[in-house]
Amino acid sequence: MSFNQKFDQHGIWRREFALRLRLLAEWMKDHDLLDAAVEERLHRLELQVRSDKVMVAFVAEVSRGKSELINAIFFAGYGRRIMPASAGRTTMCPTELGYDADVPQCLRLLPIETRLQTQALMEWRMVPEKWTRVDLDVNDPAQLARALEKVAEVRHVNQEEARALGFWHDENPDDNPPVRADGLIEVPRWRHALINIAHPLLKQGLVILDTPGLNAIGAEPELTVSLIPQAHAAIFILAADTGVTKSDLAIWREHLITEGDGCESRLVVLNKIDTLWDALSTPEQVQMQIDRQVATTAEILGLPRSQVIPVSAQKGLVAKVTGDQALLQASRLPALELALAGGVMGQRQKILRAAVADGIRELKAEAERAMHIRRRDLAEQMIELRGLRGKNVSVIHHMRSRIEQERAEFDTSGAKIHAIRSVHLKLLREVFNLLGTPTLRAELAELTHALKQPGIKLGVKKAYGQTFSRLRESLQKSRILGGEIQSMLTASFRQLNAEFSFSLQAPKEPDFTRYERDLESIQRSHLQYLGLGNMLKLSQPEFCDRLVRALATRLRVVYESALSEVELWNKSASSQLDVQLRERRRNFSRRLEAIERIREAASGLNERIAEIAAQENVLNELDAKLAELTSHLVGELSLRFFPADETDATVRAALTEAA
Template sequence: MEKIRFQQQLQAYGQWKANILRTISEYGPWLEQNGMSTPETQARITQTMEMLKHDRLTIAFVAEFSRGKTELINAIFFADHGRRLLPSSAGRTTMCPTEIFFDREREEAYVRLLPIETRLQDTLISDLRKDEKQWVHYPLETESVEQMEASLGEVMQTKMVTVEEATHLGLYSPALHPHQKKPPKLIEIPKWRHALISYPHTLLKQGLTILDTPGLNALGSEPELTLNMLPSAQAVLFVLGADTGVTRSDMEIWQHHIKGFQSGRQRGLMVVLNKIDTLWDDLLEPEEISATISRQQGETAKMLGVSESAVFPISAQKGLVAKVRHESELLERSGLLSLESHLATDVLGIKQQIILDTVGADIGQMLDNSRSVLSGKLTNAKKQLEELEELSGKSDDVINNLMEKTREEQSQYMHDVESFQVSRQKLKGQADNLRAALDLDTLDNIINRSRREMTNSWTTHGMKTVMKNLFEEVRRNMHTVVSQSEQTRKLIRSIYRKFQNEHGFAVIQPKMFSIVKYRVELELLHQEAEVFRNSPVTAMMEQGFVVKRFYAALVSRARHIFHRASDDINNWLVTTLEPLVLQIRDHKEMMEKRLNNLQKIGQSRNTLQFRIVELQDQYTEAARQLTSLRNMANRLNDSELLNKEKRPRPRLVPKQNAS
């Protein structure tokens, strides 16, 4: 099978996303021109466009020290520099979690480093990102190799501190070093807690973010990495060494920090068996070397409980050399192209589908509703045309009877519109119940009470009991939200169904809120919390520090889930009746025009032909606008840029210039 280069496919993905953005940007003005726009619909369009503009593809690299992880990042993404962009040498390199991206707001290259002492604060890294004063800033002079190497080398820095300081920071516990007869006087710890590298590389400018994590200790002592950053990545590459095999610390990382990612998503997880060049023995035949590598690939897959196709034997170092020196045979032998091809197809395919689903659930549904409203207008225009054409040569009595019948229909319709306002008030009351179930003040009271109980608990069993009670109470709140949201959904459906059944409104599917994704997210968070608490690393750390860091990350994420659900519900309740309100307005105007036509025709038969021509023009224009909407919908649903020939796996297409 043809191997697809990741860089090329990411470029194709960017072009596809630009086409989606252009289509959405057409839809807002279309709504304005056709009298279907509201502040809420324009806000939803703007929100979706901002989401697409700031969308990032995050690939996380996880490995114990000395597995060649940084070299792999250099080989896949930065080989076009003709050298190593990131420091990569024998032994430890990256000493703190590092995010590599391009800051599109500042449009500048830099290294920002968060001092390790911030671990003493009860603040998450995501919150500290907003406080520039907390970070040490180094500009990156991209034209100077020496300056860049010096600045990027800061990520590797360590410092010596006393055992007391290391313990206080949660970076040392005697239980982790049972072989030591007595604690050393000084402990080497990372100088930095987190690093941000903004670099103007083409891939990074297109929205790629690389998360580089430095081994078991960082994953175990920074719950935010495990609970927030890794789950939000579209892909996780777990890097092993072919020279070491699956070590005990590798297995601990897999069991406690990566396996949960696999169970949550069936795609996006890759195991990289690096350094296969250590198995290239000049005294063996190529077939024997391949058999040895395949055997180790199979053993690795069996130990981790994954399929062999998810394990990629490679040599990052040889792949980098091959790219820099343009040696195609060595590049093929390094296995790097197979890994890149999988990233290009599997990971970008996941990302594309996420965007298709997100845009389809919001803008796509709005487009469908606009098409239904237009279709209703077409049907009404056709009905009126047929009615007027039948009036040719009819007596005044026939016209008068039709006018009387129309007035009766109008009277009944206005009565139903009044009942709609009553239903609207009922929906408002139901909405208040739903909002109350997601009230953040109530959640904060639960959180604060649990925190006091945890602080007063001196045993691990007591701590676990408090955490269990916390989650049970949060789950009960979520269950109430589920119940209230379902009642709200039923009420909205009944309101729509009344007008569809009694007045022949075009069938429109109102936007519906689903609490399912938030329930699933809460359950996955609970599982990750259980894994973190039961991790040998965290169990051996100072209890007060572990509880503080763990509780901060866990509670922050749980509260964030409720906050996002609350925002989604508010947006839903504001916009869910919009399509029906438009239909009610249009139907009212249509009935008024119809009655006005009949009155004028009764006064002068010369008006009849004029009104027929006018309605024919309206029908033609509505049909033209409907075609325009269908074209927009087709472009939104089009995945051709990543799947040109509609094959199971995406394929690269010729480059197109995005305007």
């Protein structure tokens, strides 16, 4: 199956699955099983499934064929070249292709001058009026292609301006762009481009990042330390006619091996194999040449050969547009698409499925707990009423006062719960403090200050080290606090269960290891980036600001997801209390009401007993239905679209457990 087909299928699955989650939520709501935490959990799951994005970044030296490859893989359906691809430097700014239904189909361009301000790209995204907008007509491929040529636009500026914009560095004179006879320097006109088109794959959450040739000195730190590392897959492109050049290798080192792990999310494409086709060589000779290039490339980059895929993007595009099957096979594009489908999409699906299976498992446990309380309440009433058979009025009266007394005793639980809530809140507030924006901002201000010290070059590692060890420390403190909250809740819930017949269970505390790992990889990517000749740029204050802004962008994502996990955890504990308190109170009213009716002979005892039995039956049916609905959902996760051999063992275990 090709990448496009696999992605398509993934999209269909996600839509259907999100719909099913919505139906489950409605069903639960109709049966009063949807407490605040369950509702939130369902909502998040639905959102996660619906909005799951997959970003694929294309990274390479100038003119290796990034844009052409994007055309060939994704846009051949338009019947022509859509992304500008031509000899020499073409794509001048990072270009993101995606689809957001809330925005009309258009190309948005952020002027390069925004670099003179300190905001990170992430922040500019929130300011639509600063972007130049060009509407796109997808039914007119020629207009589309013409509009997209804007990503190749340039401006000419003097040296002073080039320096301010980050394209001229006195410290690395060899890397500076050429100065024209009139003393001006060519720089990109735009800083970033966002293309919003309703292409079928983009509509389903694919985001493609085309980058300008990255040997460029003007590349922003944010691209290296934030955008590319966050892509789910990066495709590194080389040209078969040039092999691995020194600058290719520099880009590979700077952009693609920073994270250490996740080798399968890096694909190396050896493009332009058609330059090796030649009428004087036999097909075997050509094949041998290609094999040799693949082997050398793999060896230089330290990868298994299977991860280097030889293709011809240009011939692939031509073949698709003209429907030439033989040429398509010769271009080897299908093999690359296959690798993308298996590697990138496979990984992504696994992660999504595991997360969803986890969510459903917790959801089911919470709903079952609510049903358990109802069942127990019914059983209590049943015993009570059966005991009344053949008893006289005074016994009934006595029973009534006993229930009232029980209710009075139960009401004292309110004070205890209140006390637990305030301890819980106090501890939570500490966690929020540790992970909140002000803490992060203060840390980053300190780092910026340190990096701006003259002669910092030798101390950069130390400055980062100190900042990150403080950040790690705050995560560790949060983890410890989380543990304290968890034991506090466990002990208090146990006590409440014993004293007031609740069946509370403290929800599992968030696992912070993931965030610690994220911190580590962020730190690693920064040091790697600075270690590769970018260190000298630190002497420019704007560069420091930009670097730290880029860092902030990524850290914020980590901290926000940690906080939101803590919030959900908190919500799940407090809504359990709410629900059970409400159910218990209702139960007292129901019991009193039943006694009252019996006393007034308004309804017979046997009828009431029959009513309760009927309610028990309804509850059993609900329980069975919940099990059926959730196991059906979990089944959907594994069976329909994902053959058994594609589902790895951990996911399978999670699925079985959830079912």
